[in-house]
Amino acid sequence: MSGYQPIGGKLFTKPFNLFALLALIGICLIAYRFIFGIGAASNLNDGYPWGIWIVMDVVVSTGFGCAGYALALTVYVMNRGEYHPLVRPAILAGLFGYTLAGMSVMVDLGRYWLFYNLLLPWYMQPNSVMFEVAICVLAYTVVVWIEFAPAFLERFGLHNVRRKLSKLLFFFIAIGILLPTMHQSSLGTMAILWGHKLSPLWQTQLLPLLFLMSAILMGSALVPFEGNFASLGFNRPPETHLYSKLSTYVFLLLGSFILIRLADLTLRSAWGYAFEQTTDALMFWIEMALYIVPFVLLFKRDNRSNRQIIFILSVCLLLAGTVYRLNTYLIGYHPGPDWNYFPSIMEILITIGMFSLEIALYLIFVKHLPVLHRAEAEAA
């Protein structure tokens, strides 16, 4: 028994129309970028070769997309079956996070028409962190579609295929946990190559570990965040009881993350940079506050079952992960005094378009495919 159900209802609601419009604007501007080049559409330059298309749409977006990964880790590895109702919406978040990250990479690649060179064995360069990230992200995007396939197969009544797939699904679930472990940590390793260009507030050999932990934290936070909007928007009962148990794991992981981060800054004697009057220092403290506030809130057990507080927590953690990754990839990255970067209007609209496309597709998917859990759907 699947237990998931499409929630149905009118598709062209006001929010949907808004997000669809923003997505459409983004797509038109992407066409502009392909016709006139990266320089015409963006403020990217040789000092800052990577802007928000990479940092927001890929590095941050796949962090959000780790919802499926974080839940699979809890449900299947820790064997916490009670969280099962949350799995499919989480996988859906991963599906969009990664698929749209892949699309954004194609927008950002300067020579996208040679993309297939990544797959030619005689060009592969296994020493490259970028190679590992690219291959893993590509592979995981395929895997996450397979993990989500039962929803399509149920919807369109292909039960024979679904039964066959469900026998093999454990294999894809396992790969679906392995791949994000590999590439989310490598996203951290990637920044180590920048050496002195990255501020000591973020430059550390622990980047792979910290990025892996930040991915699980972002993924875990996305589940109640999305769930809260689903329950408000579709008038469904909240799944607070499930989040409150999940929050114990988040509490422990978050505590370890903060501890490692502080210990690492101390061991490398990097605290001085946190007390300078710089954007780096300001952003560092914003990042720290966004990690520490949820940790303090989670300390009190009562808070873990309070719906409002869980929502605030999830927002803080998503922002914390966003700011941490933004800081590591952009704010703390200093190519030299002659270079500046602030995204152009077109760049920003393309990024907004990508995230809007994600939300619009989410609305289509939950209304027409069995994504949200039945028990709650019936109670609504």
Added chain:
Amino acid sequence: MKRRDFLKAATVGVGSIGYTGSSQALMREPLKMPPQAVGMLYDSTLCIGCKACMVACKQANEMPPEFAGTEQRLYDTPLDTSGSTLNVIKLYKDGTREIKDRAQDGYAFMKTHCLHCVDPSCVSACPVSAMTKDPLTGIVNHHADRCIGCRYCVAGCPFSIPKYEYHDAFGQIQKCQFCSHLQAQGKIPACCDVCPTGASLFGRMEDIQQEAKRRLQAKPGDTYSFARGMLGGDQPPHEAKIPVYQQSVYGEKELGGAQVIYLSAVPYDKLGLPTNVPDYAYAAITEGIQHTLYQWFALPFVLFTGLLAAVHKSTKEEREKDVSSTAYEEDAS
């Protein structure tokens, strides 16, 4: 292994790999200077800022002029290396700019282009082998036909050398290739060939390094015969006095060493070279981490096997129930 034990082992494993703090435990062996390495010595004190090397570079590589420094489009005025410029003479200036090669109230010239690192970050960064280091000569070459344009080499180069052609919808990465095409014909890089004072000097890496040491050991004020073009070549030398050098050769050790090395009378950071850097390449760290985590694919394989067992077990009920029951279909129809 029980699931709990597996998780514990996995956590400890990942933790200990990550935890090296300030030590370099995970560093891979630094790459060594190739056997037939060729190189360049740029002696800032000899440079007169004539920019003949910039003109020769553009001609040799058939690149267009760039009008960045002036409003009048009269002649090539790039401010930095770019998609159209592989070599730039820059000026350090301070206060009244009275005396050449003096840090205070003085000025000095700097030549900016690819340093052809011994352990290059760009080669390590590139996912599709579009950046290569010649195993014999050590020249770092870029192959546009392989490049996917991810620009990780641009971000990863500690000297910010590779540049992308942003103005072009079908742009490519550009960087100094040490005039590989001229060297293949037995010639020397264009910038060294035209340099009137020998500020840019081409030669075998070993000879170049010795020459740099000789200059450092010579007594300031003594007349010295500075070779021009190629060390041991047929161009007549340039006679000049030995200046008061900074007592180190930049590029000898910095970031794992380079095949373009520098001499200067003003501190190297004034010339825009990163000085507060380790004597190993950052790529030695990233590759060290990758090699530790992925050697023989052993760790991922162990992790995967554990995950497979755990997931197989925890999905057992789900799997059997789904296969044997037709409840869903009945329910759905």
